[in-house]
Structure formats: C-alpha cells, structure tokens
Amino acid sequence: MDKILLEYKDIPWPAKSWTKNHIFILSIVILSVGIYVVSSTVMIARDGVVYINISREMADDTLNAVDETVQPPGYPFLIYLMHKTMGLFYGTESLQGWIISAQTVSLVSKLVAAIMLYFIGGYFVGFQWSFYGVLILNLLPDSVSYGSDALTDWPHLMFLSASFLLLLLGVQYGKSGIFGCAGLTAGLGYLVRPECGQVVLYGTIWLLFNVIRPQSKMKRTKVAWALILLLTGFVIIAVPYMWFKGHVFPEQGIGNFQLMSNTSHGVDSMMDVNLCLAGLSVERIIGKNTLLTNICETLIYYFFPAMLLGSYCYFRRRPEKTEQLFFAAIFIIVNIAIVVWQSECRDTPRIFLSRRHTLSLVAFTVFYIPLGLYVISCWISRINNSGENVIKAKNIQRWFSILMVIGICICMAKLFKMIPLRWEKQGYQDVADWLNKNTSAADLIAVPDRRIAFYAERKGVEYREKIPKRAIYSVSIIGDGRKDIEFSRTMTEEYSTWMNHGKKRGEKLVIYKVTD
Numbered sequence: 335m336d337k338i339l340l341e342y343k344d345i346p347w348p349a350k351s352w353t354k355n356h357i358f359i360l361s362i363v364i365l366s367v368g369i370y371v372v373s374s375t376v377m378i379a380r381d382g383v384v385y386i387n388i389s390r391e392m393a394d395d396t397l398n399a400v401d402e403t404v405q406p407p408g409y410p411f412l413i414y415l416m417h418k419t420m421g422l423f424y425g426t427e428s429l430q431g432w433i434i435s436a437q438t439v440s441l442v443s444k445l446v447a448a449i450m451l452y453f454i455g456g457y458f459v460g461f462q463w464s465f466y467g468v469l470i471l472n473l474l475p476d477s478v479s480y481g482s483d484a485l486t487d488w489p490h491l492m493f494l495s496a497s498f499l500l501l502l503l504g505v506q507y508g509k510s511g512i513f514g515c516a517g518l519t520a521g522l523g524y525l526v527r528p529e530c531g532q533v534v535l536y537g538t539i540w541l542l543f544n545v546i547r548p549q550s551k552m553k554r555t556k557v558a559w560a561l562i563l564l565l566t567g568f569v570i571i572a573v574p575y576m577w578f579k580g581h582v583f584p585e586q587g588i589g590n591f592q593l594m595s596n597t598s599h600g601v602d603s604m605m606d607v608n609l610c611l612a613g614l615s616v617e618r619i620i621g622k623n624t625l626l627t628n629i630c631e632t633l634i635y636y637f638f639p640a641m642l643l644g645s646y647c648y649f650r651r652r653p654e655k656t657e658q659l660f661f662a663a664i665f666i667i668v669n670i671a672i673v674v675w676q677s678e679c680r681d682t683p684r685i686f687l688s689r690r691h692t693l694s695l696v697a698f699t700v701f702y703i704p705l706g707l708y709v710i711s712c713w714i715s716r717i718n719n720s721g722e723n724v725i726k727a728k729n730i731q732r733w734f735s736i737l738m739v740i741g742i743c744i745c746m747a748k749l750f751k752m753i754p755l756r757w758e759k760q761g762y763q764d765v766a767d768w769l770n771k772n773t774s775a776a777d778l779i780a781v782p783d784r785r786i787a788f789y790a791e792r793k794g795v796e797y798r799e800k801i802p803k804r805a806i807y808s809v810s811i812i813g814d815g816r817k818d819i820e821f822s823r824t825m826t827e828e829y830s831t832w833m834n835h836g837k838k839r840g841e842k843l844v845i846y847k848v849t850d
Contacts, residue, residue, distance in 0.1 A: 352456055356465040360448050364472050364481070367749075368441040371482035374754040377762055378433060382484025383788045386432050389413040400575075404584055407575075408493075408525030409486045412439045429791055436484035443492040444481035447697075448472055450495035455701035457502055458662055459648065466704035466738065471697055473745040475752060476632045476689050482755065486526055487690050491697055493523025497533040498665075498698075504560065505540060505657050508552045513537060514563030521571025528583050529694070532668050534568045536661060537561075543660075625673055628692040633703075634748060636741050640706030647705055669695045707737045759785075761833035761843045765809055766790040768829045768845065773807060780805035808846045824850040 378386075384403075388410040391399035400407045417435040421427075448468050455464025471477055480487040497519035504512035516533060523530025541561045544552055552560065576582055630638045653659045673691045711733035718729070766789035769779060779794045780801045781787045786809055787794020801808045808825065811833070825846040833841040 352453065352461045356452065356461065357449055360452065360465070360468060360472065361445060363469065364445050364448055365441070367473070367478055368444065368482050371478060371753060371755055372434070372437045372441060375437070375482065375756070376754050377756045377759045377785055377789070378436070378484040380783065380785060381486075382433075382436060383784050385410050385484055385486070386413060386436050387788075389417070389436070390432060400578070404579075406486075406525050406527060406584070408522065408527075409439070409489050411525075412443075412489060413484075416442075429789070433484065437482055440481055440483060440485060440488050444472070444477075444488040447488055447492040447495045450492070450499050451697060451700075454495060454499050454502065454698070457506075458653070458658055459701045459705060463704040463708075464701050466707075467701040470637060470703055470738075470741065470745075471700040473742055473749070474632060474634065474696075475745060475748045476693065477697075478749055479752065479755060480690065480693065485690070487693050490523065490527040490530065491694060493519055493526055494530050494533065494694065495697075497523055497530060498536075498661075501533055501537050502657075502661065504537070505661075508556065510556055510560040510563055513541075513560040514567045517564040517567025517569075518571065519567075521568040524568070524572040525575060529672055531568065531572065532665075532672070534564060535668070536664055537564045539664070540657070540660065624687050625670065625692060628687055628689045629696060632689050632692060632696050634741075634744055636744050637703050640703045640710065640737075641699060642706065643709055644702030644704065644706030645699060647709060648702055665698055666695070669698070704734075704738075707741075708734055711737060758834050760835045761831050761841075762786050763789060764831045765829070765843050765845060769807065769809075772828070777806040778802075778804050780808040782809060782811055806848055808848075810844050810846065811841050812844055813840060813842045824848070 384405060388399055388403050388405060388407070391402075392407075392410060392414045396411075399410070413432070413436045416439045417432060420431065420435055420438070448471070451471070452461070452464050452468045455461075455467055458464075459467075472481075497516050500512055500516035500519055504510075504516055516537060520530050520533040523533075538561065541557050541564070544557050545554055576584070633641060649659070649663070653662070673687055673695065676687065676691055708730070711730045714733045715726070715729040762783065762785055766786050769786070769790035769792055773779065773790075773792060775792065777792060779787050779790070779792050780797050781794045782797065784794060784796045795802050795805065801810075807828075826849050827844055828847045829845040831843050833843055
C-alpha cells in the first residue's frame with residue numbers, strides 16, 4: 335500500500351486558487367449537452383408527471399396542492415416559478431410549456447450544483463483535480479439524463495452542495511452568519527428532498543466537537559451563536575412543513591410530528607426507524623440493484639476502480655486539516671446509511687435501489703477519480719520507463735490524458751446511444767396524440783402508464799391487470815410474450831401502433847373503446 339502513496343506524494347494539493355476557465359468550460363459542456371438532450375426528449379420520466387401536475391395545481395391552490403400529495407413541494411414550486419418566468423417572454427400555458435419549464439429547472443440546477451461541487455472539490459483535493467472530477471460527473475450518462483429530465487435529483491444536489499459549501503466556508507472562516515446561511519439553504523433543500531437535512535447534522539457535530547477541542551479557532555460564544563443560527567435557519571423552513579404534513583419524513587410517512595396526535599402512533603413510527611436502521615445488511619450494499627452495483631453502473635464501471643484508488647490515497651495520506659478529513663469521511667458514511675435505509679424503509683419491503691438514490695454519493699466522491707487516474711498513470715509510466723530511475727512528468731501527464739479521453743469517449747458513446755431520451759417510448763406519444771384528437775375531455779381513459787393520459791391531456795386511471803369499468807377508452811400493451819387483455823365489457827379496437835418505431839416487432843399499443 336505504501337507504494338501507492340509514493341506515486342501520490344507529488345500531487346499538488348490543494349491548488350492555490352480556482353480559475354474562470356474551469357467554470358466557463360464546465361458551463362459550456364453542461365448547457366450544450368443538456369439543451370440538446372432536452373430538445374430531443376421523446377417523453378419525460380414517470381415521476382415527472384406527478385411533479386408537473388402538482389405544480390399546475392399550485393397555480394390554483396398552493397396549500398391544497400401541498401396537503402394532497404406526499405411529494406415534497408420544493409421542486410414543483412421551482413417548476414411553477416420557472417413557468418411564470420418563462421411566461422414573461424412567451425406563452426407557456428400549453429402542456430409542452432410546463433414540460434420545458436420542469437426540464438429547465440433540472441438543467442439550471444445541474445449548472446449551479448456543478449459550480450458548487452467544483453468549489454467543494456477544490457477545498458478537499460485542489461481545483462485542478464476538482465475540475466476533472468466535475469467534468470467527468472457531468473458527462474456520465476445517468477447524470478446527463480437526470481439533469482435534462484423532470485426529476486428532483488439535480489435540484490436536490492443544488493441545495494445540498496450549496497448548503498455544504500456554505501458550511502465548509504463557515505468552518506474555514508469561523509463566521510457564525512455563514513452557518514446560519516447554511517442552515518437556511520439546507521431547510522430550502524429539505525423541501526426538495528429531506529436528505530438535505532444531513533448538512534445540519536454535520537454542522538452540529540462539528541460545532542459541538544469544537545466546544546471541547548483545545549485548538550479550536552472559534553471561541554465558545556461564537557460556536558454557540560453559530561450552532562443557534564445553523565439550527566434556526568433550518569428550523570424556520572423545515573419545521574412548518576413537518577408540522578403541516580405530520581411527519582419528519584413525509585414521503586416515507588416516518589417520524590410522527592403531531593404532538594396532539596395518538597402517542598402510540600409516534601412511538602410505532604420511531605420503532606420503525608430503529609428497526610430500519612438496525613436492518614442494514616451486507617445484502618443491501620453488494621447485492622443486485624443495490625449500492626455497489628448502482629455506483630459501478632453510474633460510473634460506467636471504467637471510473638469505479640479509479641474512484642476507489644483515489645479515495646484510498648486521499649484518506650491514507652490524511653489531509654492537512656482535521657476538518658477536511660472529518661467532512662469528507664462523514665459525508666460518505668452518512669450517505670451510505672441513507673441509501674441503505676431508503677431501501678429498507680419502504681411500504682413494500684424489497685431489496686432495490688435506483689441509481690438515482692446513489693447519485694449524491696457519486697457526486698461528492700467524483701473528486702477522487704482524477705487522483706486514482708493519476709496514480710494509475712504513474713504505474714503505467716513506471717512500467718514503460720525503460721529502466722530509468724526518474725519518471726518524467728510529461729509521460730505521467732500523457733497517460734493521464736489518455737485515460738481521461740478513453741473514459742470520456744465511453745461516456746459519449748453511451749450517451750448518444752440513449753439519445754433521444756426514451757426513444758423506445760415513441761409509441762406512447764403516438765397513442766397520446768390520437769387520444770387528444772379523437773376523444774373528449776370528459777372521457778376517462780384506462781392506461782398502463784400515466785404518461786399516456788398526461789400527454790393526451792385527458793383524465794386517466796392507471797391499471798395493472800384489470801381495466802376499470804368506468805373507463806370509456808383503454809390502452810393496452812400486447813405482444814412480446816404478454817397475455818391478452820380480458821375485458822368485462824364489449825370493446826372494439828380503434829387504433830394501434832408499434833411501441834418502438836425503429837423496431838417493427840415486439841410490443842404493440844392498442845386503443846380500445848367501450849361499445850356496449
């Protein structure tokens with residue numbers, strides 16, 4: 335292991351300052367790729383339909399919209415604000431206007447989050463390595479997809495990275511007011527995803543540690559003020575929403591917060607949390623569709639060994655400042671616990687984690703990938719050194735560039751393969767267009783996917799096996815091994831199309847109409 339550190343010792347760490355060129359290049363890459371993906375998207379994600387519908391309801395009655403859904407209101411409210419802003423320049427009342435508003439929020443959030451992550455990485459590993467890491471992050475296929483879709487992942491990362499950066503600045507400069515801003519930003523992030531509250535946990539632990547730390551830079555009175563402002567900033571935003579919804583984690587329905595409600599229910603909720611935390615198992619970490627496999631798939635496998643190697647070198651060398659080691663380590667530990675806890679604490683227990691759940695962990699460890707690639711470059715240069723004792727820096731740089739280019743090429747190849755986004759769902763769009771033109775707004779349509787009714791701008795009910803009797807029209811997927819749909823009423827076929835235009839076989843979409 336010590337040989338690895340010999341290769342790592344000459345890495346400049348941390349770099350002296352950030353550069354405008356880094357931010358300019360990152361901005362150009364993110365916007366050019368993101369705008370292209372947004373403009374070519376065939377259909378948004380299933381969850382995006384929910385967020386846009388909530389946002390449209392907010393335009394009429396905000397409190398009622400928040401009350402009737404378990405989804406946090408932060409992202410739908412950002413969509414609403416973006417829709418209003420875009421409406422100042424041109425009409426956006428159409429469905430497509432709402433969709434573009436939602437995708438724009440995600441793309442802008444990705445841009446802001448990338449800049450915040452660049453400065454966070456600069457604090458830990460230096461700005462040069464942070465630039466390479468954030469560049470890799472924003473070219474990963476999953477990252478591009480989530481940042482151009484109607485999803486909460488990048489808005490969540492925007493608030494998480496902003497609050498985390500403010501916390502690091504508060505620690506670095508010892509300013510109590512910055513801690514208050516960090517708490518306030520974490521509170522706003524809580525309204526997008528409750529996981530943003532972890533920043534308050536980090537700040538609280540660090541400030542309490544500084545009370546007993548002999549060489550602390552902050553006086554105890556200043557530490558006390560910093561802790562009060564941190565907690566107050568978070569509480570004034572998050573607690574009203576907790577109280578309104580009645581839970582600390584409203585989406586999961588965990589942690590009863592209503593003081594006047596049934597006490598036993600609150601106890602049961604806390605017992606559920608304890609049971610979930612006690613259920614952390616190796617199976618949730620290394621099994622199929624879980625933590626380890628998701629991280630490997632997000633990093634297209636190629637960058638995963640470099641991330642492990644770079645992380646090892648970083649923690650093995652030990653940063654010069656205690657706070658760097660503390661915040662780097664606690665973020666990884668807490669986020670591993672969070673994603674495993676999410677897989678345990680579901681209404682229907684199952685061993686499953688989406689790659690969306692592990693994106694935060696990847697985003698805050700991507701800085702270590704360039705370090706790992708650098709060490710690998712040193713190894714390759716030493717093998718090709720032809721017996722010379724000194725490894726030339728230009729040889730290391732050449733191999734580092736080659737490894738970076740190979741990784742970027744793999745990312746771009748996978749990215750172009752999946753663009754247009756959800757091209758395999760073109761049949762949904764065709765069916766939605768037919769329903770929009772040939773049905774009335776009063777007709778209830780049974781659909782296997784809520785997106786069909788959403789794009790058709792019709793009232794729809796989603797079904798799995800049995801078609802609801804109230805439905806006037808029904809959309810069914812047949813072929814490719816699927817069982818024929820059994821109808822309890824007389825229905826006639828009105829329209830059919832292939833699911834995938836580029837593949838005239840497999841699944842087919844058929845629209846039926848009730849005739850009895």
